[in-house]
Amino acid sequence: MDAGCSLSSSITGKDVRLLKEKYPGVPVVSYVNTSAEVKAETDVCCTSANAVKIVKSLGVKRVIFLPDDYLAKYVASQTDVEIISWKGICIVHDQFNKKEIDDIRKNNPGIKIIAHPECPPDVIEASDFAGSTSGMIKYVKDNQPKKVMMVTECSMSDNIQIENPNVDFVKPCNMCPHMKKITLPKILDCLENETGEIIMDKETIEKARISVERMAAIGR
Numbered sequence: 001m002d003a004g005c006s007l008s009s010s011i012t013g014k015d016v017r018l019l020k021e022k023y024p025g026v027p028v029v030s031y032v033n034t035s036a037e038v039k040a041e042t043d044v045c046c047t048s049a050n051a052v053k054i055v056k057s058l059g060v061k062r063v064i065f066l067p068d069d070y071l072a073k074y075v076a077s078q079t080d081v082e083i084i085s086w087k088g089i090c091i092v093h094d095q096f097n098k099k100e101i102d103d104i105r106k107n108n109p110g111i112k113i114i115a116h117p118e119c120p121p122d123v124i125e126a127s128d129f130a131g132s133t134s135g136m137i138k139y140v141k142d143n144q145p146k147k148v149m150m151v152t153e154c155s156m157s158d159n160i161q162i163e164n165p166n167v168d169f170v171k172p173c174n175m176c177p178h179m180k181k182i183t184l185p186k187i188l189d190c191l192e193n194e195t196g197e198i199i200m201d202k203e204t205i206e207k208a209r210i211s212v213e214r215m216a217a218i219g220r
């Protein structure tokens with residue numbers, strides 16, 4: 001029950017309300033790694049895979065994009081929309097730095113380095129490709145590089161290695177302490193014994209649902 005996320009804990013519903021007061025009329029796009037309270041103050045949610053599409057779909061000049069500052073910068077680099085961001089970071093992706101990328105490239109000639117857009121901008125720039133979790137998986141599947149480094153949470157490489165046996169994965173391995181708290185036995189316990197119930201008020205549930213459903217309607 002105490003598995004969290006540094007992005008989610010970086011912002012509250014009150015913070016979003018204050019931003020909306022400061023920038024009246026500017027739509028709010030929030031990453032799915034946010035609380036229901038934040039989603040309830042959000043116009044439309046996004047994932048790393050559809051963030052650019054969602055922002056472009058609004059057809060406006062300015063967007064408040066929360067809470068990942070690096071993902072906001074990545075979206076700004078891919079659109080003409082002015083992005084007002086928040087100072088949230090993913091503690092896993094923030095650990096990567098350009099020197100590490102350069103060193104790995106130097107020590108592994110020919111390696112393809114693919115980064116998640118939650119990484120710092122100079123890490124993305126030093127990489128061969130930037131894409132969401134699904135985008136990274138597709139890149140490896142389609143290109144079958146001899147050697148690859150996925151600049152993201154380390155379980156990702158483990159998960160896709162089985163499906164790509166000819167690809168040699170270099171694993172820098174930054175682990176998310178939150179995600180590692182979620183295990184199969186705990187999920188089984190939750191399903192079988194209905195443990196870990198989360199109780200929320202109806203109004204928050206309904207308001208949060210709208211921002212998620214709008215995202216689903218826009219699609220990937």
Ligand code: SF4
Pocket residue numbers: 004005006007008033090091092093153176177178179
């Ligand atoms: S890796 Fe961990 S901290 Fe980063 S976005 Fe995912 S859950 Fe949050």
